[in-house]
Amino acid sequence: MAATLPLSPINQPHLCPRSRFGNNALTTHRFCSPNFLISSPCFIGLTGMGSASQLRARHSLISSAVATNSLLHDVAATVAVLGGAYALVLSFESLTKRNVIQQRLSRKLVHILSGLLFVLAWPIFSGSSEARYFAAFVPLVNGLRLVINGLSVSPNSTLIKSVTREGRPEELLEGPLFYVLALLMSAVFWRESPIGMISLAMMCGGDGIADIMGRKFGSAKIPYNPRKSWAGSISMFIFGFFISIGLLYYYSSLGYLNMNWETTFQRVAIVSMVATVVESLPITDQVDDNVSVPLATILAAYLCFEY
Numbered sequence: 001m002a003a004t005l006p007l008s009p010i011n012q013p014h015l016c017p018r019s020r021f022g023n024n025a026l027t028t029h030r031f032c033s034p035n036f037l038i039s040s041p042c043f044i045g046l047t048g049m050g051s052a053s054q055l056r057a058r059h060s061l062i063s064s065a066v067a068t069n070s071l072l073h074d075v076a077a078t079v080a081v082l083g084g085a086y087a088l089v090l091s092f093e094s095l096t097k098r099n100v101i102q103q104r105l106s107r108k109l110v111h112i113l114s115g116l117l118f119v120l121a122w123p124i125f126s127g128s129s130e131a132r133y134f135a136a137f138v139p140l141v142n143g144l145r146l147v148i149n150g151l152s153v154s155p156n157s158t159l160i161k162s163v164t165r166e167g168r169p170e171e172l173l174e175g176p177l178f179y180v181l182a183l184l185m186s187a188v189f190w191r192e193s194p195i196g197m198i199s200l201a202m203m204c205g206g207d208g209i210a211d212i213m214g215r216k217f218g219s220a221k222i223p224y225n226p227r228k229s230w231a232g233s234i235s236m237f238i239f240g241f242f243i244s245i246g247l248l249y250y251y252s253s254l255g256y257l258n259m260n261w262e263t264t265f266q267r268v269a270i271v272s273m274v275a276t277v278v279e280s281l282p283i284t285d286q287v288d289d290n291v292s293v294p295l296a297t298i299l300a301a302y303l304c305f306e307y
């Protein structure tokens with residue numbers, strides 16, 4: 001594990017290298033961590049803190065303490081987010097069981113909230129470079145839960161009621177499973193890249209809202225796909241765009257990103273348009289939206305923000 005202090009996400013731009021993303025996104029670089037700096041030769045020379053071997057011993061002691069601190073921090077954050085995921089599904093199952101909301105709306109709200117709350121929770125993990133893998137463990141566990149219940153003889157009815165269309169256990173192996181795999185993939189891009197967060201904004205916020213608005217106001221159908229409507233697609237573009245901008249602003253305000261806002265709005269608009277067009281295509285029978293939308297978004301975002 002890379003020994004880096006769980007840094008305040010506010011970077012020291014004059015010390016930290018520029019990110020490889022063209023928008024000058026700053027990254028919390030391990031060579032800018034206080035732990036690295038206090039053991040650097042210039043610091044030693046300036047402060048006369050003792051012989052090099054003494055300082056090497058002190059550095060290794062500090063490094064192992066920092067690594068242990070980050071490990072405990074990330075384990076606690078993982079447990080907290082896993083608990084949040086379980087509580088979210090349980091809450092909507094209870095609302096559905098008590099007929100407060102319909103099962104179809106419950107599923108869509110779980111679809112919208114799970115991913116967005118997951119990406120909003122990323123800052124509670126440590127500043128170590130391995131933190132993203134602890135975060136990715138959450139969708140991994142939920143994916144295994146979906147597979148076990150989708151294949152099992154005695155599936156968990158709470159899960160089925162909250163995330164399936166028709167209450168069939170095997171449905172868990174379709175949209176919901178692809179959904180959590182998309183969350184896992186987005187977590188690997190992590191806090192220092194706009195790509196993963198925009199992917200979740202479009203899949204969770206955009207595609208989720210498209211369903212709700214399309215079912216309610218979708219009388220005018222799209223010519224090349226009568227199963228989708230202009231209302232649904234326009235809603236996906238608008239909500240996906242603003243949720244993406246909101247997430248980029250959130251992570252910029254926490255110091256993880258330093259976006260060039262003069263170009264970011266256009267780039268996000270392009271990515272949102274690509275995701276919306278892909279979602280509207282008549283390919284749902286071949287490729288689930290929870291596969292096509294995140295993959296299209298990641299590719300478009302990579303091209304728009306990488307160069």
Ligand SMILES: C/C(=C\COP(=O)(O)O)CCC[C@H](C)CCC[C@H](C)CCCC(C)C
Pocket residue numbers: 081082084085088089107108110111113114115117118121138139142162163164174175176177179180183289290
């Ligand atoms: C209903 C879901 C997907 C189906 O989508 P679609 O077919 O309607 O397009 C969502 C399934 C959610 C899953 C069971 C739970 C995922 C939890 C997530 C990994 C972590 C959330 C943490 C947060 C703090 C609540």
Ligand SMILES: Nc1ccn([C@@H]2O[C@H](COP(=O)(O)OP(=O)(O)O)[C@@H](O)[C@H]2O)c(=O)n1
Pocket residue numbers: 175207210211212213214215218227228229230231232233236279280284289
């Ligand atoms: N662009 C869109 C997307 C969905 N919808 C509406 O939402 C319903 C569900 O959409 P979907 O098949 O994408 O649902 P999921 O696969 O996202 O669960 C569609 O049958 C339409 O009634 C729409 O009108 N326009």
